[in-house]
Amino acid sequence: MTIKQLLKGIDRRVMTINPAARIVTAISSLARDDTSALIVTIDDHLVLGILSSSDVVKYLNEHGNLANHLLVSDLMTHDVISCETTEKVERLESLMIEHQVRHIPITDQGTLCAVVGTLDIVAFRMEAAEKEAGQLRDYVSGVA
Helix, strand or coil, rough: EEEEHHHHHCCCCCCCCCCCHHHHHHHHHHHCCCCCEEECCCCCCCCCCEEEEEHHHHHHHCCCCCCCCCCCCHHCCCCCCCCCCCCEEHHHHHHHHHCCCCCCEEECCEEEEEEEEEEHHHHHHHHHHHHHHHHHHHHCCCCC
C-alpha cells in the first residue's frame, strides 16, 4: 500500500512556519493548533526543517528558558526525513522507527503536500485490521 492511499483517510492540512519566525510565535502556533510539529518552510513547498514540541522541550531542558530573540531556525531539526507519496507505507513506518521521529513530511514530486504522524499510521493499521477481520468473518460464515 502506498502513502498516497494512506493520505486519502487523513487530514492533509500542513501547519507551517517561517524559519525567521520567533520561537514564541511557533509555540503559540503549536498550542493554538493543537499540534506537536510545524514544518519549516519559506514557500510552503520546500521543506527546510521541522520544529516539534520535543525540540522546544529539549532546548528548555538544556538552557532553562527561552530567550526572546530565539528564532525557529535556532531550534528546528534541519536534517528532515521525508517520503514521496509513491513510497510504501512500510517505508514510512520503518523510517519513523529507525530515526525515532513521530512526524514525517510527505512530498508529491518534491513539493510538500502532507505530514504523517504516528497516530495516522495507527489509525490506518487499525482500519486495515478491522476490514480484514470483517472479510474473514464473512468468509467463515459463507457470506463472501
